[in-house]
Amino acid sequence: MTRDLIVRGFDDHVHRNLGKIANQKGVSINSIVRDAVDLWLKNQQEIPRKHHLVIYSDDGSMIGLLKSMDRLAKESDLFRCFCGPPRSVETEMLSKLKWYNGTQMPYYYANDILRAKRQTHAASQKDIAKYCRQVMTNISGTANNKQLCCMDFLINDIANSSLKDAMNVEQLYDNNRLSGLIFCNYKTQNLMNSDIKSMMELFEMHDQVFILKDSDVYKLHIVKENVHKMFLN
Numbered sequence: 429m430t431r432d433l434i435v436r437g438f439d440d441h442v443h444r445n446l447g448k449i450a451n452q453k454g455v456s457i458n459s460i461v462r463d464a465v466d467l468w469l470k471n472q473q474e475i476p477r478k479h480h481l482v483i484y485s486d487d488g489s490m491i492g493l494l495k496s497m498d499r500l501a502k503e504s505d506l507f508r509c510f511c512g513p514p515r516s517v518e519t520e521m522l523s524k525l526k527w528y529n530g531t532q533m534p535y536y537y538a539n540d541i542l543r544a545k546r547q548t549h550a551a552s553q554k555d556i557a558k559y560c561r562q563v564m565t566n567i568s569g570t571a572n573n574k575q576l577c578c579m580d581f582l583i584n585d586i587a588n589s590s591l592k593d594a595m596n597v598e599q600l601y602d603n604n605r606l607s608g609l610i611f612c613n614y615k616t617q618n619l620m621n622s623d624i625k626s627m628m629e630l631f632e633m634h635d636q637v638f639i640l641k642d643s644d645v646y647k648l649h650i651v652k653e654n655v656h657k658m659f660l661n
Contacts, residue, residue, distance in 0.1 A: 433461075476575070477605035481634035485616045487517040489640040494518065497577065498525045506608060507574040511563045512581025513537060518613075519581060527579075530567035532559060537585040553596055556586060560597050568606055576608030587618040591626060598633045 443457075450457045484490050501508045509528040512519045514535055523529060536559045560582070567578060587594035598612065612634065619627060628650070631637050637648040 435461075475607045476609070477607055478609045478635050479602055479605055479633070480609065480611050481631065481637045482611050482613045482640065483616055483619065483638070484613065484640040489642055490518055490613065491521055492643050493640060493645065494521055494525070494579070497579070498522075498527075501577040504577070505574070506577035507571040508577050509567050509571070510579040510581065511567070512579075513585055516581065518579070522579065528567070528570055530563050530570070530578075531582065532562045532566060537582070537589065553593055556593050557597060557600060560586075560600070564601070564606065571606075574608075576606055576610060578606075578608070578610040580610060580612045583612045584614050584618060587614055591618065591622050591630075595626065595630055595633070598630065602633050 446457050446460065450460055482493075484493075498508065507528070508522075508525070509530050510519060510522045511529070511531045514531070519529070519531075536556070563582060567576065583594055583597065586597055594614075601610070619630075631648070631650050637650065639646045639648055
């Protein structure tokens, strides 16, 4: 049995434009709308597993973003969680906002622990990968099957020690994503000294790349082009 559907904001201008397209394609407006709704419903049934990159230069920009993300995550009924260094501005803010802290203790990148590992040459990619798996296990085990909104500041400390190690961890997560949204947050100083090849590989591991500038968020589009495009308007 069919039902009438009232769409608010579907004014005469939109209706006329849609009517022109329908006439050109030889279909009805109803079929266009029905197909659009069917496609939307299909997309909603697919569990999103998004892996995004956020680049920021200062704590103030990130704090502003976190306040906005907290509101949006609540409205979307996402499991709000994070991992990162104890007593940082960002992790203390998220703790006050009642986000779940999935960081495994003792913190791998605490100065005394990391110094001891370096002195004994015990720090390795295997150790780092194991620690990160423990963190994600903490988070996924506590989420109770809810989709995540996860802010990862641990990855910035890994990159500060070794961008190569950070990219290895990124690749491991990219191959086994959790449901929901995870944002890998890097400070610009940890990326600026790397080579272009490494930066491009890091960008390509993520679905989208965002850059914070004060209170503004910019999305970076990476498109491979031929040289001759550089001479075209």
